[in-house]
Amino acid sequence: LKAAIVAIGTEVTEGRIANTNAAWISRRLLRLGVETTLHVAAPDDREEMRRAFEHAASRAGLVVVTGGLGPTVDDITREVAADLAGVPLEEDAASISWLEAIFARMGRALSENNRRQAQFPRGARVVANPHGTAPGFEMDLCSARFFFAPGVPHECEKMIEADLVPEIERRRAAAGEGAVVVRRLNCFGLAESKVDALLAPHFPGPEPALAFNISDGVVQVYLTSRAPSAEAAKATLDEAAAKVCATLGHACYGEGERSLEEATIDALRARGLTVATAESCTGGLAGSRIARVPGASDVFRGGVIAYANDVKRALLGVPAEILERDGAVSEACARAMAEGARRATGASLAVAITGIAGPTGATPTKPVGLVHLAVAGEGVARHREVKLPGDRARIQHLAAMGAIELVRRAALGLGDEHPRP
Amino acid sequence: LKAAIVAIGTEVTEGRIANTNAAWISRRLLRLGVETTLHVAAPDDREEMRRAFEHAASRAGLVVVTGGLGPTVDDITREVAADLAGVPLEEDAASISWLEAIFARMGRALSENNRRQAQFPRGARVVANPHGTAPGFEMDLCSARFFFAPGVPHECEKMIEADLVPEIERRRAAAGEGAVVVRRLNCFGLAESKVDALLAPHFPGPEPALAFNISDGVVQVYLTSRAPSAEAAKATLDEAAAKVCATLGHACYGEGERSLEEATIDALRARGLTVATAESCTGGLAGSRIARVPGASDVFRGGVIAYANDVKRALLGVPAEILERDGAVSEACARAMAEGARRATGASLAVAITGIAGPTGATPTKPVGLVHLAVAGEGVARHREVKLPGDRARIQHLAAMGAIELVRRAALGLGDEHPRP
Numbered sequence: 001l002k003a004a005i006v007a008i009g010t011e012v013t014e015g016r017i018a019n020t021n022a023a024w025i026s027r028r029l030l031r032l033g034v035e036t037t038l039h040v041a042a043p044d045d046r047e048e049m050r051r052a053f054e055h056a057a058s059r060a061g062l063v064v065v066t067g068g069l070g071p072t073v074d075d076i077t078r079e080v081a082a083d084l085a086g087v088p089l090e091e092d093a094a095s096i097s098w099l100e101a102i103f104a105r106m107g108r109a110l111s112e113n114n115r116r117q118a119q120f121p122r123g124a125r126v127v128a129n130p131h132g133t134a135p136g137f138e139m140d141l142c143s144a145r146f147f148f149a150p151g152v153p154h155e156c157e158k159m160i161e162a163d164l165v166p167e168i169e170r171r172r173a174a175a176g177e178g179a180v181v182v183r184r185l186n187c188f189g190l191a192e193s194k195v196d197a198l199l200a201p202h203f204p205g206p207e208p209a210l211a212f213n214i215s216d217g218v219v220q221v222y223l224t225s226r227a228p229s230a231e232a233a234k235a236t237l238d239e240a241a242a243k244v245c246a247t248l249g250h251a252c253y254g255e256g257e258r259s260l261e262e263a264t265i266d267a268l269r270a271r272g273l274t275v276a277t278a279e280s281c282t283g284g285l286a287g288s289r290i291a292r293v294p295g296a297s298d299v300f301r302g303g304v305i306a307y308a309n310d311v312k313r314a315l316l317g318v319p320a321e322i323l324e325r326d327g328a329v330s331e332a333c334a335r336a337m338a339e340g341a342r343r344a345t346g347a348s349l350a351v352a353i354t355g356i357a358g359p360t361g362a363t364p365t366k367p368v369g370l371v372h373l374a375v376a377g378e379g380v381a382r383h384r385e386v387k388l389p390g391d392r393a394r395i396q397h398l399a400a401m402g403a404i405e406l407v408r409r410a411a412l413g414l415g416d417e418h419p420r421p
Numbered sequence: 422l423k424a425a426i427v428a429i430g431t432e433v434t435e436g437r438i439a440n441t442n443a444a445w446i447s448r449r450l451l452r453l454g455v456e457t458t459l460h461v462a463a464p465d466d467r468e469e470m471r472r473a474f475e476h477a478a479s480r481a482g483l484v485v486v487t488g489g490l491g492p493t494v495d496d497i498t499r500e501v502a503a504d505l506a507g508v509p510l511e512e513d514a515a516s517i518s519w520l521e522a523i524f525a526r527m528g529r530a531l532s533e534n535n536r537r538q539a540q541f542p543r544g545a546r547v548v549a550n551p552h553g554t555a556p557g558f559e560m561d562l563c564s565a566r567f568f569f570a571p572g573v574p575h576e577c578e579k580m581i582e583a584d585l586v587p588e589i590e591r592r593r594a595a596a597g598e599g600a601v602v603v604r605r606l607n608c609f610g611l612a613e614s615k616v617d618a619l620l621a622p623h624f625p626g627p628e629p630a631l632a633f634n635i636s637d638g639v640v641q642v643y644l645t646s647r648a649p650s651a652e653a654a655k656a657t658l659d660e661a662a663a664k665v666c667a668t669l670g671h672a673c674y675g676e677g678e679r680s681l682e683e684a685t686i687d688a689l690r691a692r693g694l695t696v697a698t699a700e701s702c703t704g705g706l707a708g709s710r711i712a713r714v715p716g717a718s719d720v721f722r723g724g725v726i727a728y729a730n731d732v733k734r735a736l737l738g739v740p741a742e743i744l745e746r747d748g749a750v751s752e753a754c755a756r757a758m759a760e761g762a763r764r765a766t767g768a769s770l771a772v773a774i775t776g777i778a779g780p781t782g783a784t785p786t787k788p789v790g791l792v793h794l795a796v797a798g799e800g801v802a803r804h805r806e807v808k809l810p811g812d813r814a815r816i817q818h819l820a821a822m823g824a825i826e827l828v829r830r831a832a833l834g835l836g837d838e839h840p841r842p
Contacts, residue, residue: 013457015447016634016641018439022462026436036434037469041443041460048458048480055476059469213437220437277705277726283712284698284705287726291704292814294780302732305698305708307723311766315725315736345732359715393713 001172003029004038004056004144008068008077009151013043021066021156028160032168033180033230034062044068049080057142064164067151069134071113077148078137082121085141089119092126095135102133127163131155136163180226181233185244187219187252188260188405195219198247208240217401218260221252250414260401261293264408268299268349273377275407277303278316278341278352279400280328281371286353286400301347306337316340329354329366331383334374342376349377349410351403357392371399375406382410422589422598424450425459425477425565429470429489429498430572433462442487442577449581453589454601454651455483465489470501478563485585488572490555492534498569499558503542506562510540513547516556523554548584552576557584601647602654606665608640608673609681609826616640619668629661638822639681642673671835681822682714685829689720689770694798696828698724699737699762699773700821701749702792707774707821722766727758737761750775750787752804755795763797770798770831772824778813792820796827803831 005022012019019041026036038059042052049068056063068077082089095118096110103110120126120137127136127147132155138147147164149156172179187195192212199221203210208225223240227233245252253263268275277287284305290296306312309323318336326332337352355371362368369388374381384406388398409415426443433440440462447457459480463473470489477484489498503510516539517531524531541547541558548557548568553576559568568585570577593600608616613633620642624631629646644661648654666673674684689696698708705726711717727733730744739757747753758773776792783789790809795802805827809819830836 007460011634012444013447013460014451015444015457016643017636018441018444019460020439023433023436023439026434030435036436037464037466038473039428039434039440039460039462043458045458051476051480052459055472059472213432215438222437279705279708280723281712282709283717283721284700284708284724284726285712287700287705287728288703288709288817291702291706291726291728291778292817294813296704297728297782300704300728302701302726302728302736303705304725304736305705305712305723307708307712307718307721308766311723314767315723315765344736345729346735357712361718392715396709396713 001034001062001168001177002037002060003034003062003064004040004060005036006052006056006063006065007039007041007151008044008049008065009041010043010045010074012041012067021151021153024153024157025064025066025160028157028165029168030180030182032165033172033178034168035180036060044074044076046076046080046083049077050084053080053084053146054142057144057146061144062168063141063144063146064160065146065148066156069117069136069148069150071111071117071133073113075116078116078119078121081124081139081141081146081148085121085123085139087122090122091115092118092120092135095120095126098128098135099133127159129155129159131158178226178228179230179233180224181230181237183223183237183241184256185221185223185241185248185252186254186258186260187221187248188217188401190219190248190251192219195221195248199244202243202247203240208236217398250409250412253408259293260404260408261289264404264411265290265293265296265299267408267411271411273348273411274299274301274346276301276341276345276347276350277403278337278350279303279305280307280312280337280354281357282353282396282400282403283307285396286351286403289400289404301345303341303350304344312337312340315344317343327366329356329370329372331372331374331385334372335376335381335383338374338376349375349380349407351375351407353399353403355388355395355399357395357399359392369395371395371402373399373403373406375403375410377410380410382406422455422483422593423458423481424455424483424485425461425481426457427473427477427484427486428460428462428572429465429486430462431464431466431495433488434464442572442574445574445578446485446487446581449578449586450589451601451603453586454593454599454654455589456601457481465495465497467497467501467504470498471505474501474505474567475563478565478567482565483589484562484565484567485581486567486569487577490538490557490569490571492532492538492554494534496537499537499540499542502545502560502562502567502569506542506544506560508543511543512536513539513541513556516541516547519549519556520554548580550576550580552579599647599649600651600654601645602651602658604644604658604662605677606642606644606662606669606673607675607679607681608642608669609638609822611640611669611672613640616642616669620665623664623668624661629657638819671830671833674829680714681825681829682710685825685832686711686714686717686720688829688832692832694769694832695720695722695767697722697762697766697768697771698824699758699771700724700726701728701733701758701775702778703774703817703821703824704728706817707772707824710821710825722768724762724771725765733758733761736765738764748787750777750791750793752793752795752806755793756797756802756804759795759797770796770801770828772796772828774820774824776809776816776820778816778820780813790816792816792823794820794824794827796824796831798831801831803827
């Protein structure tokens with residue numbers, strides 16, 4: 001089984017919103033062993049939508065369509081599907097009752113526009129949407145199986161998870177098809193070429209397949225196994241994942257969607273440690289990334305955004321002498337900031353970031369991208385100097401990630417060493 | 422002239438990277454009056470690529486293809502284009518010399534793989550890439566004009582800006598075609614439905630067209646004019662934009678890609694003011710958004726991330742009595758945090774954020790999404806209580822944006838009033 005993903009909406013083809021649904025659906029289907037052969041986006045236009053549906057059906061047995069199910073006159077996915085199938089739209093009594101109940105709870109009557117959301121091509125299977133007012137539906141069209149979901153990402157994802165995923169699993173089991181299973185391991189602190197050089201000798205053949213992707217400084221290691229059964233593929237991947245972990249050591253911090261921040265918070269929590277931040281050029285980014293993880297309050301105490309030099313002095317106690325002699329972007333300043341944040345917040349560990357995010361502020365000896373990181377704690381006083389690539393936003397992001405990694409390594413009691421090939 | 426955008430790469434169809442090129446290219450072309458009828462993404466597979474090219478050519482006169490121009494064996498865009506045109510690949514002598522020079526500067530010889538990047542279908546026009554090692558090319562294919570650009574976003578954008586954009590402008594001028602011009606105005610602090618209700622009476626007809634998009638709490642107002650000439654369309658939009666600004670007042674903070682943070686920093690800079698932050702549930706996000714703007718150091722002093730209550734006391738001087746009586750998520754605490762941050766940093770204005778980002782931490786009287794914002798300054802002491810929707814990350818984002826908006830309004834000397842219909 002192969003899949004094509006179709007997004008409907010002029011807001012997508014005009015570039016006003018990013019089509020994140022297609023990437024999410026492809027990743028989800030791949031975990032089921034369903035490969036995507038095509039992404040298409042078409043505007044809210046009958047002819048373009050019809051051509052997109054036909055083209056998708058010519059490339060895959062399963063077509064997932066997102067968007068165009070809303071209540072406005074622009075939303076014509078239902079009409080186009082019915083036209084293409086040569087059947088009329090019919091009102092679904094169950095969907096009408098369900099919509100009436102939703103509107104009654106809001107103290108409103110069901111409008112004509114909203115009634116349209118309960119109309120489906122004759123013969124379609126209606127799919128409930130517990131998270132919005134647009135039900136989905138499923139039907140055969142142009143000799144492919146079409147699944148229609150809402151365009152709102154969380155409604156789309158929940159509907160696919162609740163309805164399409166189990167259906168595909170049932171279908172594959174019934175057909176006795178082989179399985180494709182994918183696992184992703186995440187690695188921070190090593191370049192992609194280094195990860196490749198370390199892992200390639202362990203995976204000489206096509207099975208399991210090894211692939212890499214870099215996302216925001218994290219090297220994602222993808223392992224794909226094709227086998228007669230999901231169990232066989234999973235067994236192959238268990239062995240492969242163990243090899244990857246053994247080879248990359250602590251640089252491999254977690255699996256799947258797990259973030260470096262989550263791994264860091266878990267490492268701190270497991271040892272009963274707390275953390276604070278002292279940020280100059282990142283302006284609070286490291287703190288915000290930690291705080292984004294639910295339950296961060298178990299370990300995160302807070303910190304100081306010391307953007308101006310006199311804030312570094314006043315709130316972190318950085319000696320004026322260091323700022324004059326070494327400058328704010330220096331090892332001495334980073335170390336003093338970390339110590340100051342630890343003192344001010346009472347955290348077990350504090351991490352500091354000071355650097356030149358650009359585009360201005362560089363000097364002959366301190367180029368854009370130069371960042372000093374330091375972590376301080378009981379018996380811990382570590383410093384790292386890095387030269388980061390990219391524009392201001394990217395330098396800030398990589399600096400914040402580097403600081404979080406420094407905290408993770410300190411929490412785990414690790415030094416700076418990395419595996420060698 | 423209409424356009425179709427094709428992205429090549431299994432990393433896109435597997436959902437490992439988002440296809441941001443398509444949205445960027447569509448937005449850029451629309452500013453030239455070229456509408457996009459289709460986005461397609463195909464994996465690194467001859468047959469799928471060929472079908473994608475054919476389908477794109479059937480929907481648009483201009484097809485922009487991104488990706489598949491790299492040096493590895495996966496990169497087969499050149500081969501597929503040549504096959505489809507029925508012509509051989511030929512080495513371009515100028516591209517070879519240019520590549521040899523690049524590699525010589527790096528002290529390396531040109532490899533066989535890299536030589537492949539200098540091969541193009543016979544008859545194609547080669548397009549220079551000053552920002553990478555993959556030149557682009559342009560040729561007729563399946564009765565459409567195809568423009569091939571690299572997949573790396575900044576290389577792709579720069580090549581399109583430098584080569585395709587001027588070519589389209591020349592072609593449109595030569596053909597005497599009409600123009601479509603789009604302008605975007607950004608509005609914060611009003612719901613989309615409110616913006617719609619305020620503006621709709623002013624734009625009863627189809628010209629100029631009015632459309633909305635919401636992105637991260639900002640309502641984007643799109644004005645589109647179709648006219649015989651670009652000048653006529655621009656004149657229509659000048660008048661329309663003035664109407665929008667007059668109607669929305671200060672809620673309309675800027676145009677195009679301008680962010681709320683940039684508008685806020687400019688407002689502060691214009692009045693010689695500085696700002697500091699005091700953040701609890703956002704963990705530094707408001708500070709980091711301010712610091713992301715180049716030149717933020719003119720106005721941003723820093724702040725305190727007061728995630729734990731004793732950090733609120735120790736670094737911001739929030740009285741223990743307030744934390745006990747009102748709790749950390751309260752108007753009194755927000756006001757005290759703002760005053761404390763102003764005192765600690767010496768900024769002219771300080772803004773505070775304290776709230777419940779969830780998923781845990783709610784109480785019967787303080788639900789997830791409840792956030793108190795406060796701003797303090799000389800003669801300024803303002804508070805706002807908001808109930809924000811969404812998950813933890815969204816609540817944090819909207820809270821940070823709300824705080825930045827509060828600073829902008831304080832810098833402009835505005836109250837809380839919003840325009841009425």
